[in-house]
Amino acid sequence: MDAGLTTDSHDRGGPRQPLLIARDLRKHFPVKGSGKSVQAVDGVTFSVGKGETLGVVGESGCGKSTLARLLLHLVKPDAGELVFDGDPVGVSGGIAIDGLRRQVQMVFQDSYSSLNPRMPIRDSVAFGPFVQGKKKNEARHLAREMLSKVGLNPDLFGPRYPHELSGGQKQRVNIARALATGPRMVILDEPVSALDKSIEAQVLNLLRALKRQFNLTYVFISHDLNVVQYISDRVLVMYLGRVVEIGPIDAIFERPFHPYTRALLASRPSMDPARRVEEPPITGDPPNPINPPAGCRFHTRCPFAERVCETMNPTLGAGEGLHSHVAACHIHDPRAGHSRYGSA
Amino acid sequence: MALAEVRDLTVEFVTRESTVHAVNGVSFSVEPGQVLCILGESGSGKSVTLRALMRLLPRRRTRIAGQVHVDGQDVLAMPSRDLRKLRGGLVAMIFQEPMTALDPVYTVGQQIGETVRRHTGCDRQAARKRALALLELVRIPAAERRLNAYPHELSGGLRQRAMIAMALSCNPRLLLADEPTTALDATVQVQVLILLRRLQRELGMGMIFVTHDLGVASEIADTIAIMYAGRIVENGPAARILNAPAHPYTAGLLASTVHGQSRERDIAAIPGSPPDLRRLSEGCSFAPRCPRRIVDCHLTVPEPRFVAPGHMAACHAVAVRVPATQVASTSTVSGSSATMSAR
Numbered sequence: 182m183d184a185g186l187t188t189d190s191h192d193r194g195g196p197r198q199p200l201l202i203a204r205d206l207r208k209h210f211p212v213k214g215s216g217k218s219v220q221a222v223d224g225v226t227f228s229v230g231k232g233e234t235l236g237v238v239g240e241s242g243c244g245k246s247t248l249a250r251l252l253l254h255l256v257k258p259d260a261g262e263l264v265f266d267g268d269p270v271g272v273s274g275g276i277a278i279d280g281l282r283r284q285v286q287m288v289f290q291d292s293y294s295s296l297n298p299r300m301p302i303r304d305s306v307a308f309g310p311f312v313q314g315k316k317k318n319e320a321r322h323l324a325r326e327m328l329s330k331v332g333l334n335p336d337l338f339g340p341r342y343p344h345e346l347s348g349g350q351k352q353r354v355n356i357a358r359a360l361a362t363g364p365r366m367v368i369l370d371e372p373v374s375a376l377d378k379s380i381e382a383q384v385l386n387l388l389r390a391l392k393r394q395f396n397l398t399y400v401f402i403s404h405d406l407n408v409v410q411y412i413s414d415r416v417l418v419m420y421l422g423r424v425v426e427i428g429p430i431d432a433i434f435e436r437p438f439h440p441y442t443r444a445l446l447a448s449r450p451s452m453d454p455a456r457r458v459e460e461p462p463i464t465g466d467p468p469n470p471i472n473p474p475a476g477c478r479f480h481t482r483c484p485f486a487e488r489v490c491e492t493m494n495p496t497l498g499a500g501e502g503l504h505s506h507v508a509a510c511h512i513h514d515p516r517a518g519h520s521r522y523g524s525a
Numbered sequence: 526m527a528l529a530e531v532r533d534l535t536v537e538f539v540t541r542e543s544t545v546h547a548v549n550g551v552s553f554s555v556e557p558g559q560v561l562c563i564l565g566e567s568g569s570g571k572s573v574t575l576r577a578l579m580r581l582l583p584r585r586r587t588r589i590a591g592q593v594h595v596d597g598q599d600v601l602a603m604p605s606r607d608l609r610k611l612r613g614g615l616v617a618m619i620f621q622e623p624m625t626a627l628d629p630v631y632t633v634g635q636q637i638g639e640t641v642r643r644h645t646g647c648d649r650q651a652a653r654k655r656a657l658a659l660l661e662l663v664r665i666p667a668a669e670r671r672l673n674a675y676p677h678e679l680s681g682g683l684r685q686r687a688m689i690a691m692a693l694s695c696n697p698r699l700l701l702a703d704e705p706t707t708a709l710d711a712t713v714q715v716q717v718l719i720l721l722r723r724l725q726r727e728l729g730m731g732m733i734f735v736t737h738d739l740g741v742a743s744e745i746a747d748t749i750a751i752m753y754a755g756r757i758v759e760n761g762p763a764a765r766i767l768n769a770p771a772h773p774y775t776a777g778l779l780a781s782t783v784h785g786q787s788r789e790r791d792i793a794a795i796p797g798s799p800p801d802l803r804r805l806s807e808g809c810s811f812a813p814r815c816p817r818r819i820v821d822c823h824l825t826v827p828e829p830r831f832v833a834p835g836h837m838a839a840c841h842a843v844a845v846r847v848p849a850t851q852v853a854s855t856s857t858v859s860g861s862s863a864t865m866s867a868r
Contacts (some may be wrong), residue, residue, distance in 0.1 A: 240710035241681075347798050348567075377566035377737065382781035382794035389791065404711065407783045411792070448715040450740025452764040452784050457744050461716040466680035 192231070192365075194267040199228035199503060200265050200366055200398045201285075206251050208244075211472060216251065219470050221247040223422035225261075230503050234392070234399040236413030238406060238429070238445070240467050245402045246422055246423040249519045252400065253285055254278045266365075283313060286359035290371035292351035296343040302354045302464070303339035307360040320361075327357040330394075331387060349380035353387065360391065361409025366398040373408060385412060393517035406449055410434055415504070421470055421478040438508035441479045477511065489517050526597060527554035528731040529578060530701055534591035536573050536755075543803040547573045550591070556710050557698065559751070560725060560732045562723065562742040562763070565752035566778075571735045574752070575701050579612050595699055598787035614644050617692035621704040623684035626677040633687045634672030635659070637694050644695040651864055659690035663720060682713035686720070693724065700725065702734045706741060718744045739782050743767055748835075754800050756808035756826070761836030771838035774811045809841065817842040 206225045209218040209381060221244040227491055230237045239245050250256045252263065254271065265284065269275035286309075289295040296305055307324035311317060325335040331353040343351055352372060359367050369388070373381040385408065392399060403409050409430075416433050418426040418441065426439040437443045447462035463482045468474055477495050480486040489511050498507040498514065511517035512524070536548040546571040555561045563570040569778070576582050578593055580600055593600040595616055603611065612618075620626040628636055637659055640653035647655070653672065660668035663686040676684055692700060706714040722745055725732050735748060736742055742749050746763040751772065759772040770776045780793040798816040800806065809815070814823035821827075821841045829837045831847040 213822070231652040240712065336849055349798060351628075377780050377799075378739070378778060379566065379795035381784070381800065382792040383796075385783065386791040405783075406711070407785065411783045411786060411788060444712055448711045449716075450715070450738070450744045452740055452743050452767065454743050454767065457722075458715050458719065461712075461719055463712055464716065466713055467710065469680075 192266070196231050198231070199264075200266055201229040201252065201400075202264040203227055204262045204264070206248070206263075207259045208247055208251055208256060209259055215471075217471050220422045220473055221470060222251060223260075223473075224499070224502055225419075225422075225424055227417055227424060227427055228503055229398060229400060230415075232396060232398055233414040234401050234412055236409035236416040237400060237402045237415060237419060238404065238409050239419035240404065240445075242421070242470050243419040244470070245419050246370055247417070249287065249368050249400065249402055253282060253287055255287075283362060284364055285366045285368065286335075286362060286363075286364040287357045287368045287370065288352070288359050288372045290374055292348055292355055292375065293343055295355055296351060298343055301340050301342055302346070303335065305343075305354065306358045306361050308357060313362055323361055324357070327361045328354070330360070330391065331357045333357070347380075347402045348376055349384060352384055355362065356384075356387065356391070360395065360397075363395075364397070366400070368400045368402070370402045371404070374403065374405065380475055381408070388412070391488060400437075406445060413510055418445070421467060421473050423478060424509065425479065426506075426510075427497070429504055432506040436506075438506070438513055439479075439510045440483050440485055440512075442508070477509075485512060485519075485521055487511075487519055488506040489519055493517065528557045528559075528596060529555040529733065530592070530594040531574070531578070532592040533591060534574065534577055536570070536577055537588040538586055539588060540586065545802045546805050547755055547802060548577070548807070550555055551752075551755070551757050553750055553760060555699070555731045555733060555764070557731050558726075558729050560722075560734060560747045561737060562734045562746035562749045563752055564736055564739065564742050564749055566737055566799060568754075568802060569752040570755035570802075571737075571752050572703050575618075575703055575718075575733060575735050578699075578701060579616055579618060580608060581612075581618070595698075610644075612693050613640055613692075613697070615697060616699045616701060617695070617697035618701040618703065619685075619688055619692050619705045621707050623681070623688045623708075624676060626688055627684065627691075629676055631681070632673050632675055633690075635689075637691045640691055640694045655694065656690070659694055660687070662693065662724070663687070665689045665690070681709055682716065685709060685713075685717055689717075689721065689724070693728070696728070698730060700730045700732045702732060704736055705734075707736070707738070714741070715744075721745065739767070739779065740784070751778070754805065755802065756810065756839065758811065758840065759836075759838045761833070765833065765836050771832045771836065771843050772811075773815045773817045773842065774842050775838075777814075777816075809839075815842075830840060 204226050206222055208222040209220050211218045225248060232497055237245050251258050265281055270281050271278050303324045307320040310323050311320040312504040328335040328339060333353055373384050380391050401412055413430050415429050417424055420441050426442045437446055444462040451457055468481055474481050476492045480490040495509040495511050497509040511519040512521045515522060532552050534548055534551045538545040538547055551574055563571045577589060589601060630704050634653060634656045637656035639657045641652040656672055657668055665671050665683055665686050706717050734745055748759040749763050749766040750757045753774050759775045767799055770779055777795040781795055786792055795814055808823040808825055809827050812818045819841055825838045827841045829839050830843055830845045831837055832843055834847055
């Protein structure tokens with residue numbers, strides 16, 4: 182492995198300290214003229230262990246992309262804190278935001294608009310290392326190396342511009358660019374959603390291989406549950422700006438606690454015409470995040486909603502450690518007095 | 526007689542620099558009450574094929590050849606007056622993005638009413654009544670209130686339902702759907718699929734449903750036609766395509782679609798990427814990516830072969846398992862009508 186890509190020297194807290202802890206992150210976007218705001222992320226807490234892939238799922242408008250941007254301070258959180266490998270982010274005594282960005286990189290869904298159209302792709306890939314202090318020819322050398330790591334011949338593709346590449350090739354460039362600065366963590370925001378299935382599989386395989394090779398930690402955001410199941414170790418389910426369930430991938434897919442998680446899983450197409458989904462698992466659309474329902478935000482669509490759900494905000498149960506499986510649902514909370522407690 | 530019959534359809538887009546061969550000899554037929562899914566990746570020609578059925582392609586830049594018959598009428602030869610009657614009357618279309626397909630400055634009720642009045646000549650009041658009935662048919666809650674809503678005031682799922690209502694307003698016999706659930710969330714997508722399936726059955730419509738998603742196709746299709754580089758490479762009953770694919774591309778697509786594979790292993794991806802439609806090769810377009818290619822594949826485009834009654838694959842490497850006499854008795858070239866008679 183190239184010396185510039187080795188990152189283990191940064192690992193200070195040991196393998197058991199979470200690489201990233203997010204506590205009570207909050208971001209509301211004001212809506213002009215109305216005095217209201219979109220509650221995109223509303224009190225989100227979770228940890229990402231070293232070397233794992235945390236999947237983040239939810240429907241459009243649930244705040245998963247805003248969450249991704251908060252993790253890199255691409256949008257500034259209104260409240261909450263980030264701790265990266267033991268260091269609080271953006272406060273005195275911790276690490277600065279550009280220090281965070283040296284270690285955390287991002288890949289966006291739209292592979293075209295996230296590349297500079299006037300820059301040959303080898304320059305796009307070299308840009309990050311150059312800005313972070315590498316000499317120009319070192320950065321160029323690194324870019325060549327990264328392009329071949331993602332399966333693009335640097336002599337053939339390096340001089341090309343983004344519009345000369347296919348969607349899958351552009352996404353490979355974005356991955357190369359993210360890895361060129363030698364990050365420890367990569368946030369992948371719907372990285373394969375715009376790709377065709379045959380190309381999606383190629384990129385997923387590539388992401389898995391690179392993770393092994395560079396010892397990476399991933400936060401993988403997607404609306405596709407099948408993809409999340411394949412690539413993640415743990416999964417976080419979001420609904421209207423809040424975490425409704427988090428846990429190890431098999432636990433969530435085999436024994437989902439939250440009615441929303443169950444509905445999401447049951448909404449997946451069957452892949453078998455003999456076993457079609459006959460009844461919609463839930464009805465309606467997700468409500469508008471400008472004016473989210475009080476209490477449990479899912480109660481307007483939940484088949485088990487009771488009085489307590491309309492008034493009291495369920496909290497994510499306290500789990501023991503990183504690998505516990507918890508849900509924010511009154512059915513699973515003995516103190517809430519939900520009539521179905523213990524039945525589900 | 527088939528409700529829709531397409532024979533040797535070719536569509537080329539001509540620009541000064543190049544010619545894009547979007548559709549290269551597509552044949553299929555759809556019976557009344559049948560759902561045909563055209564499945565393919567981006568650039569496979571599936572949406573262009575669908576649009577050709579209504580001649581919704583830019584006239585100056587497009588060269589169309591072949592035959593398209595809907596309910597016995599020759600769509601490609603039709604004068605534009607008759608086309609206006611056909612569109613929205615006999616044939617209606619649902620688009621992928623309801624926000625851009627609906628007019629933002631008219632209410633949902635006005636837009637549906639306009640279609641009804643244009644085709645039936647009824648008055649405003651009757652049109653509004655019909656619009657209300659349609660919104661109820663597609664299960665839009667509080668339909669009376671939603672008649673006066675503008676498209677931006679509706680959620681994505683309701684907007685798509687409103688567009689379905691508009692498409693159904695003049696009782697089309699053939700419904701064309703161009704990825705109608707792709708822009709929707711998972712929990713909403715399944716609701717719209719179930720709704721479309723129910724309406725299609727109740728109204729006895731034929732439907733051609735274009736999608737890139739095998740899962741969606743498995744939820745709605747009677748027959749599936751797989752397109753690659755502007756050709757139908759496989760066509761047959763949905764269960765057979767999904768459980769016993771004959772064409773290497775279909776098999777590759779199924780294997781590369783993530784659905785519960787072991788996390789221990791890589792996904793069996795198809796290597797390479799689809800061909801450039803400006804420069805198509807002589808033989809089978811899939812040959813450069815195909816694990817089963819033989820010399821013939823680079824030389825000639827494979828003819829349709831029948832691996833079972835009603836199950837066609839256009840591949841040199843596939844063994845014919847149905848005697849020619851049986852094929853002739855069940856279907857013409859594409860075999861989609863054969864599956865119908867079996868149903």
